[in-house]
Every structure is written in structure tokens, then in C-alpha cells.
Amino acid sequence: MEQDRLIACHDCDALFQKPRLGRRRLARCPRCKAVLYGSTSGRLDPICAMTIAALITFLIAQGFPILELNTNGITSQTSLFGALQVLWSEDMQVVAVMVFCSTMLFPLIELVALLYVLLSVRAGFVPPAFHQVMRAIQFVRPWGMIEVFMLGVLVTIVKMTSLARVIPEAALFAFGALTLMFAVVVTFEPRTLWDVADTLTKHKTRQARRRTQRVAQQRASGTAPRQG
Numbered sequence: 001m002e003q004d005r006l007i008a009c010h011d012c013d014a015l016f017q018k019p020r021l022g023r024r025r026l027a028r029c030p031r032c033k034a035v036l037y038g039s040t041s042g043r044l045d046p047i048c049a050m051t052i053a054a055l056i057t058f059l060i061a062q063g064f065p066i067l068e069l070n071t072n073g074i075t076s077q078t079s080l081f082g083a084l085q086v087l088w089s090e091d092m093q094v095v096a097v098m099v100f101c102s103t104m105l106f107p108l109i110e111l112v113a114l115l116y117v118l119l120s121v122r123a124g125f126v127p128p129a130f131h132q133v134m135r136a137i138q139f140v141r142p143w144g145m146i147e148v149f150m151l152g153v154l155v156t157i158v159k160m161t162s163l164a165r166v167i168p169e170a171a172l173f174a175f176g177a178l179t180l181m182f183a184v185v186v187t188f189e190p191r192t193l194w195d196v197a198d199t200l201t202k203h204k205t206r207q208a209r210r211r212t213q214r215v216a217q218q219r220a221s222g223t224a225p226r227q228g
């Protein structure tokens, strides 16, 4: 629509055509110098940084022990993976699979897929299988339940303190941080990425059409285009 390409200055009401901005650029009103809007890559930067931080925290949360229990001088530690192994060996395979999917597999798929599309779009191109990856993100998002797991661990700690000495380990803090990071990551609207990808595709098509027209004009005027 024509209106989509127009923007009015908030300060002086002047109407402008929306130009496409480069990375980290700001569009300013030429009359009063007020900022009209920023480039989309600027909007993607904070969420991109948060996703990378969440991925690193996720690896810490999975790799380190969550708790250390001390009862009558006997100390035992467990990580999430260790807890899954115990569930599996105790004939609770369904629970083990559910915990594995909701706390490891789906959050990991969401973070990796989000990072894949964010980094590509930020670099200025639409990655292969963009639509499938975006649908995968929307599919796995409701199934990631790190916050529920965190709540379960906290309740367990409170109940266990009367039976044993409970020492929180690195992964517990990592899970706490991850819960907050996920809360920020899910505020990001995937629609923004669809919009940016749409703009990039239109821009590429326009460039290709212009290139074809230029080649046709050069051929018509008798000058062959240079190869390479």
C-alpha cells in the first residue's frame, strides 16, 4: 500500500517517503532534525544479543550440577541430565521424555532457530528454509517450560531443607537467569522478522529487475556487458 511507504514527522508534521535504511542508521526529518525511525537491524540487535546470552546460559545450565545434597556426611550432586537418567532407569520413561523435551530439546530448538534467522536477516539476507524455521519457532515456543521446571526445583529445595543440607550449584543460578532471559526472548514478535524478510525479498527482486533492464538497455545500444 502507498500509505505504508509514507511517514509523518512527530515534531513538525512534514510528510516523507520512507527510505530504506542501512545498518544502524537513523532517518531524521530534514526540516527539524527529529528522529523519524531507526533501521530494523537496530531493533534486532538487542534480541540477537539476548538470544546468544540465553544460549550460553542454557549450555551452563545443562552442563553443571543443579544441587548438592549432604546427608549424614554423604554428599551427592545431580545435573538435569543425571536426573533424566535416574527417571529413565526408575521406569518413568514417559516423564523422562517429557522433561527432556520441555527443558532441553524445545528450548534449544527455539534458541538455535531464532539465532539462525536473526543473524541471517541482520546480515541482510533471507536464509534458506526461512519459512519452515519460523514455523518451527512458533510450534516449539509453547512447549518450552523452563520456568515450570525452575518452580519445581525451588519447591523441592524448600521441602528438602528439613531432610538434608541443600547447596545450590551453578546450574540452578543459570536456570534462574535463563527463566528471565526467556521471558525477554518470547516478548519478541516473530512478525517483525517476517516483515524484514518481506522487505529484503522485495528489495532483491527490485535490484534483479533493475539489473536485467540495464543489461537489456546495454544490448539494445550495442555495448555488451562486461563479464566477471
Ligand SMILES: [Zn+2]
Pocket: 009, 010, 011, 012, 013, 014, 029, 030, 031, 032, 033, 034
Ligand atoms: Zn520534522
